[in-house]
Amino acid sequence: MKALMSVGALIGVLGLLMLIGMIFGVVPSNTVRLVEGYMPMQVLSELAVFVAGFTGLSYLANSMGMAIPRFWQGVLFWSFVQTYLKFRIYPPIPFSVRAMYGVVSFVAVFMWVSANEEDWKKFRQPILNVLDANTGFHKALRTLYLILLPILIGGFSFLTMKPSVDEPIELRTVHPAPPASTKVHGKTYTLQTSQNPYRVNLEGKYDQAYSNKLIVEQGMGRLMAPNANPWDDKAEGYLKYVREGGEIFFQNCHFCHGDNLNGRGLHAFAFNPIPANFTDPGTIAQLQETFIFWRVAKGGIGLPNEGFPWASVMPPWEQHLTTDEIWKVILFEYWHTGYYPRTWD
Amino acid sequence: MSKLRVNVKASPIIGAALGAILLSASAVGIGQAADLPEGFAKGDLAPAPPADMIEAGKRVYFTKCVWCHGVDGAGDGPGADRLWPRPRNFNQGTFKIRHTASGELPLFNYNEKTPDSGKNDLFDTVTHGLPGSAMPPWEGILTEEQRIQVLSFVTTQLVKDRKFTDKQSETQTILQLGTIKPAEATEDSIKKGAQLIVDKKCIECHGVEGRGDGNAFNLKDDWGFSIQPANWHKCWNFRGSRQDPYNVRNIFRTFSTGVNGTPMPSFADSTSVEERWNIANFVNSLCEKDEEGKPLGIDPLTDKPKINFVVPSAPVEGEISSDPENEMWKKQGRRYVAMGGQITHKPRNFVNRIDDIWVKSLYNEKSVVYLIQWDDRTKSIAEGKLPWAPTQVNVENFGVKEQAPKTGEEGSIAAAQNNYAVYNDAIAFQFPIKWQEIPAPFKPRYLFGDAKFNADILKWEADGSLRSFKGTGWDQDFEERDDFEEKVKLLKSEWKNGQWTVMISRPLKGSKDDYDDYTRFDIGKYIPMVFFAWDGHNGDAGRKMAVSAFYYTILQPPIPQEVYIYPAVIAVGVVFLEGWMLTRRANKKKGKVL
Incomplete structure (x- = not known):
């Protein structure tokens, strides 16, 4: 079991390194080529490999006594999916579609962390801590959130409201109905x-x-x-x-x-x-x-x-x-x- | 009518370059064997591929390659005559992109399957294709094995005059590109390179600014076909760019080994390695960059710069400068507009010589100005009066004809390249007339509009004319609109060192504020726009031209105040929300119920 999980972890680390390398241009982006026509299958199997890799990683971390809290597992996995969609797939997916995938994967992660009462408690504990706990760390974090959240939300709404010159999207039918x-x-x-x-x-x-x-x-x-x-x-x-x-x-x-x-x-x-x-x-x-x-x-x-x-x-x-x-x-x-x-x- | 250009038999440049090589052949590089140029080492001939590999390669060749390269590999397949550059004639064993010394066969080893190893030139050519020509990258289409197979077939069966394994006649002197350390592209190196391209006479062919405009029409390849020097500003079109156009090593390699079969000599004997790096760094520094000086994003599907279909126009106060170097123009970002040959209606333009233009735009309260710059190796102005009226679109009867599909080499595009009648260089763009009334996404057809939706066309020609037309269809002659011509203005038109700069101003709206006859520009609206370009030395006239896809121009509105106010309001709202939530939780903890 441990050996199997180690292999999984290895795959996970390698995959992550490769993805990060591609994002920063260290690894050429065509190292593993997406072949036209086979792309959906390739993407699915790549994601499957990643999931296996993460399972292994999490197992290893557990057995070494450095378990990643459920909360961070969820957050990390969700951001991984977003990163993958943004940087791996070519031609790039428009933001609106990525946002849709974002919601779907959010729901999926949410279902995963709330599958049973115990998991759900573990998941929401860090959130409650930030809201309530009185340790110095949490107080600092709370203050940070108090300041950052308005700035981030304000900034984001400024960027969305600022007139941009993106090209208008027009949907064209590629194979229209033929005449008789x-x-x-x-x-x-x-x-x-x-x-x-x-x-x-x-x-x-x-x-x-x-x-x-x-x-x-x-x-x-x-x-x-x-x-x-x-x-x-x-x-x-x-x-x-x-x-x-x-x-x-x-x-x-x-x-x-x-x-x-x-x-x-x-x-x-x-x-x-x-x-x-x-x-x-x-x-x-x-x-x-x-x-x-x-x-x-x-x-x-x-x-x-x-x-x-x-x-x-x-x-x-x-x-x-x-x-x-x-x-x-x-x-x-x-x-x-x-x-x-x-x-x- | 117009003068035909006369072919010049042997170019003096080739002679001079060859002479330079011969003279300097005695110069010995540091730390090299006495008879080798610096940076090169002797190599062994690769073994002959096995017979089954050759047989397998034949199957690949007759599925994929024969259509252009021909049954006997003479570069005369069915597609050849309408191509320029023509497909390679394999028979003589002359290959352009190599690591081997000038005149030698390229590296090919059937055992070497790693792409970009520097040990298998032909494999890399098939893998990456030859950008700027019709040869596509075959990676992802043919497996590595299949690429090796087809090369085994080509090098043994179709290269007829030479033999890759003949130790008597062939040598391999290989550029050690993998082990030579590149000189950094420092300011000093680039400056030295800029001087060297003058000293080494590069500019005689490639032009003072490297746009390939020196001696553009007198160069021929080994087979007598017209050939043109590379434009250093479009590195993505370098044949040897290996789909990695901003990589200086490719330029260093081409410069060290020369391009066999063309007037481009090897400079291995006449320059030191350091000098070659300086030149390569300088040439690389000329390739187009973005506003921040970074390489342009290259689309991996097309190997050309990525396209943004919006041409924004920025507001300025007061007069718009006619000097492209003015601060207001320098501040405004430019857009890459890709141009393809007009291949929809006769006469089609199979060889398109203007493959991109750069556009900037500014507007003030009265007019919108477009600054258009594009590379054209030749300044072309028709001699005498053109036989057709400026409004005439159908000019096929005046000798502007498309290439017959099969002409034999004598009549091919490459052979005719020097012999076209010279017409005017020209640029034009069209907008929809009354676009406000056309429901999205409808547009007047890209090619001069249609009967239902008319196009507002503004055309500048190199004879200095700027005319306004109404287009009602691809085969309908234009209607000239004199009343509007008075209002449009040519702010600048200049051809310099292989580049046209044309600046055109047009009113935002008519005097009566209506838009019956010409496009009215409303701020913040996307207005479809199509560009057309003609290269007079390519025989371009009428519909024989370059054309773009639909782009959108938009007068960028000044940022409205709400954009600053609402986010601030939202941020304050969030603060209140936070306060409410924390108070609630604190109360709950204390057991209070509100």
Whole structure:
């Protein structure tokens, strides 16, 4: 038991040191990298490791006779969660969201310290001491609070009331509801029934099962499936169309959506809303191929108002590409990210 | 129309630099082997990667790299022709960012998987990418193993003219960057560096202030493609910055080893290590800093400075100075505005040469003034009269065309770079007309407004004109507004050492206090603003330009009195609350009940 707890304590100390190091820039902030798409799981498991570490620490402190009072345990844990959210997570979480997490974790800590009568007494004892006790230390502390509290609360309300120039928050719908049909280059496409004419098997029939077998493999790197190289001279049908789509992508789209389709192209840094990240499971992986066709053909200017058509720099690709080229680019995007288009049923 | 620029075959600078190296080759560094430049040591060639690694690398290459670097690694993939700088041609084994002496192959060792070890140049390039070019950082996308694999494939199969393992023809003279102690960036060191960049003729290419504006259009790389000297003020765009732009070691390394395949020579033989540190410290000191002189915050997702989308305008009493060095301007913080190429409508601007501008703003009771500064290597003013009217937006018929997707190297952007017709440099910004009546978050479209919501556009061109337009859509010609043009004022426009400084004043409101035709500025309100910039030597005109996202400008109100009063009242309230609570507890202890 003790050995186990020592390991836990060690993990806790190491984790804390690393976090503190990252905050002060001693440890490079990318030492343990948050990988896109896996971030929620990573954060959860990191927090779990920290909790295990703290359990170990508290156990060790106990057995060495230096037990941390319940009150301070609660306060420290709550401030740890806040520190973690503020400094570990990137891109940064806005204050309002952190405040929400703050309240939730406060409630959780409160429930923990008030789980039974004895714990609750232990927890509130230090608070009562400051209010009532007549020892010199507590008297000094009481006076300190008397002076500091008004200053802090006054100062805080001054800072909140002072006019600031934070950018206004505007909420944009990233995937607005599509129309029933869309007209591109004089032809009307019904989104529910249209199919990508290049998603075909070797007989030339629409065959998603066939193309699904030839997309890149999921997992780190997302590499092409063995023996499915679109650049092979003998590649035909689906794989040949993938290559043609890739050529169009790298002549038109990568400037914003990036060489790895992760939305980090050459010009992406300048734009807001930022270009879509196709490798994120929340974009094309969740959408039907015809939805993408509509979005690509009509671009930012063709968005409904909730999508902020005035701000998006996504070109209406019908101005630059033929319908066939658009379908091929979509084919390439699914191939390169290793996702299946969602089907309507 | 406009004059075409003539290519100059061999740059005299390269010749001079090479000459300098040859002459000083005999100078021997202190404590070094007789034939090695100071700070370098002989190294061994790395072993050849195993065949299975090369085979695995091929799979990575044909998934990720082939699209730009091409099937044979000749830098001619489908994406190549619309890129500038062009993707690397691997065939000759010419690589830019190295720890090895000028002309040598870079370090590559398939056994060395620690990033930034200084022992694996190519691995670090793939890991961190080449900022300022289309080469992204592959860390987090490809595993370390996969990065090593693809490099094994590239160095053995696609580098065709040289061999990484050939002891007969290849040597490795390695900069000992890990063990050389950097000279501290003291004032003295920086001062010496400032003198050295003149003595060593750095300024002939990089310009007097280091904005890359010296000889900007006569430099070519080994393949004959136009190339431009680095702008020292934007260290985040340094190819060799390794995603750590303010680290002086990167500059020291580039300066010691040179950039193979480009006119940038190695100065290892002509400078001592100490001199190189002085130069590196000086160059590093030029990179843009914040108001407190600290490095700008770099966004790890984009490797560019972090963006704040609000451009605040501060109130001043009386006349606003037209001198950017005036105290009132120096006090006001500047904002970084990121600029991307206009790639939405034809003619698209794939190669955007103005990637940021810096904006400050002040206002008084009558007008609001914008001070805009941006780096542009060339001062461009069209010769003679432009064939289109200033209001004309659709200028495709006058030769302003976007690059064809596949042209062959002859017609690529890099090849055409010296041959564009020269138009006017220009800057413009737009506000919504009658923004008070537009419900948030609606805005006139970022590109010159739309039919429903019109844009108020103010455009300055390098020929000295400042014009006011009404924009009603991306493909609609502007409407000129002469009555407003009388009221806007150009306070300053100057191009100096690779930087434009333009100061534009416009009234806060019209004489009748209405806002029918132009934007009325109300204090404390967020007004959407979009910036546009044109580089005349890049052939920018019409929609071929740089464009920003939506920013907000706000006239900062003077702080109202309540802000001071209420917190004081709250603090007093808290004191009373404390008194009440303690009295209550004291009474309770004594057993009294109130």
